Amino acid sequence: MEAILEVNNVSKHFGGFTALNAVNLHVQRGERLGLIGPNGSGKTTMINCISGALINDSGDIRFDGRHIHTLPAYQRTKLGIARSFQIPRPFGSMTVLENLLVPFAYVGGADGPNERREAMDILERMGLAAKAEVSSKQLSQVELRKMELARAMAAKPQLLISDEAMAGLAGAEIDEVLQILFDLNAMGITIIMIEHIMQAVMKFSQRVVCLDAGKIICEGTPESIFKNPDVQRAYLGDEA
């Protein structure tokens, strides 16, 4: 398996504050990667640099062999990187279906009857088909999260970054979203999952990477990561 995403020596500073410090990360095609770390460790900055919401200060990022770190976000989406947002950002003036038509129009390059059918397929897979014509302003939290993922899927990605898609959800809802992510991965999509809900990370990830203060402090299988004293210290602080 070759690396679909290569993050090489990437750094990002905000004024005097270093959010990412020469981070190296390679993600294999088809992998399920979990990204964990305490608040402020740089996880969101990292995915912002990958998705293009931010441009890294140094280092390079390669996707599918191509250098992408100078490209604006929308071009990275067209190349196959999609992301969902921590706090859902629906297109409030549109229905659920219309939300999906935006990436269809701009990534697919067209807007016709085929797109509507494909959009409905995606919505069915997410369990949202019944809400297709409902205004996105009227969705519940879990439905919004699913729509975020559905919209990301409409961009036909090869790599999907799920940013705390399960934050604030209750037990059964977490499993629903988790199952969706598994299904997407089974279709061949590489998934990077950022999560604080540890059971979800354990269940889902083939490999887990832990970030703290802008550096990767360890990576490995889920079991080994959680037993790692550095990870425990990062989350719980130093035990005197």
Add this chain to the structure above:
Amino acid sequence: MKFWIICLALVLGSLGLSLSGINEYVFFAGFVILQFVVLATAWNILGGYAGYVNFGVPAFVAVGGYTAVVLFKSIQAPILVQILGGGILAGVLGLAVGLLTLKLRGIFFSIATVAVVFILETVVMNWRYVGGATGLQLTRPADLAFFDSYTRMLFFVMAVLAIGSVIIARYIQNSFLGRGLRAVRDSEEAAECSGVPTLRIKLIACVVSGALMGVAGAPMPMYLSYIEPTATFNLSYSISALAMPIIGGTSHWMGPVIGALLLGTLQQIVTVTVSNELNVLVVGLLLVFFVVAAPDGVLGLVKKWKQSSK
């Protein structure tokens, strides 16, 4: 299809009107109202569809007007060339302002548009060729085609421009450009991650919006037989051009038209019967009222009323 028939009917209707023997005042007032239809429609393409508020409407209108003056004074350009020139240069201004500020937050774009008004006004005031601070008198050309008066001809020209601008706005709204603009307005970050080239789209809207405003401003010097900076660069244009789409409804091309017709007519009545200041006060009060109480404008109120009576 229905839309195109109505457009054709309106064109023919306004032609018929301008050839009829009606009181000249109708054409004076009608010109102003139709001009506002163009301005409100133009403003809405950037303000309503994309969510970027242009406070600098007079700058674009003035570019249209002063370009027309320069073209007329230098090469006796006919009105259509003046309009074309005014539109192109105003579009270029839109591109310049857009490139400078559309990467920043919305309010910086808005403030920059105010800045452009004052800077351009200062430039024009110091430019002797177009009359500087005192302004310039212009003699209308004798050629009126088949119209009885120059005002009637300008009325018809403005009617065609108004219909044309609505056609453009409707096209943008229904095309996938419109969908992209709406996505940008709802959530620019999510739009970018959905593959929408947000900066490019905003620039396009800015250029089209600016160009249309320039087109609206180009016939003004001929209409007044006169051009002068203080009135041309008056910020009161902004509050009208802003209030009309907000009052009418910003999400659909019909909104600015309704707002312009309603508010434009009201303005004519108030200015003639009471005073110009009260006119601005009325516009300001209506704007604040609608922004607070009826954000979707008249169109929104109609929609709600229709839904509740079902």
Add this chain to the structure above:
Amino acid sequence: MFSLELLFEAALFGVLLGCFYAAVSLGLSVAFGLLDVPYVAHPALLVMGSYATYLISSLGIDPLLSGLLLMPIFFLLGMGLYRFYYETFEKRGSDAGVRGLGFFFGIAFIIEVALILVFGVDQRTVRAGYIGSSLEIGDYRFPYRMLMAFAVALLLTLVLTIYFSKTFNGRAIKAVGQDESALRLMGANPVKIKQLAFGIATAVNALAGALLIIVGPVEPAMDRIYIGRTFCVVVLAGLGSMSGTLVAGLILGVVESVVLMTLGASWAPAVSFGLLLVMLGLRPQGLFGR
């Protein structure tokens, strides 16, 4: 071309003028710089403060004192205005951008026209002992009213800087712009804090309005050019910096004064707006911005 002496004198005057510009921009620095409210009505409220000062001082009270007396009233006005803005726009989120801007723009125009209807378009001035005479040092003359504005501006900046860094409420105001949720966790109510900040911003506007009419005659349409000056200062300073506002004001004052001397009065209005555009293009976060 121009004598160095004249240039120096223009620069000196520019320093005084600049401090005055800083004073009238402090309110905006708080309301827009710290709180992110699209407060384009700030200059209109400034002019309103001037007219209120005019009214009170016509009763025989010293204009600066009138300004001080107005501060509590404007404080309450500011709190009310923010509360209304919050309830109507910020709470609902979504379209707040266009609507918020439209709201404050409409308010600015309503204020301007109301002033015209009540006071007419003629200029108004106030009288005081220090208006009209100047301090003479060597060959240079410093009008007392400008020195007064200079002193008040420095004092205001100092007071605000200390307030925002030393008091609990002040620090909360600085924090609320950056991280509202953290503030909530600390037990402070962000809405109340923002209300307080807006009240302070508007109260400062009352005093700044008094300065405005002390420094020169006012007319209702002045709010338009002050949109340029105040936003130029706030953008040049960088959002959220009080001391930066003072420096930015000085820069604007000096540049405007020098342009006035070299190119004449017909080019002076464009200075603040031109500087604003240059900053937006080159360094939108300003000189000291976060």
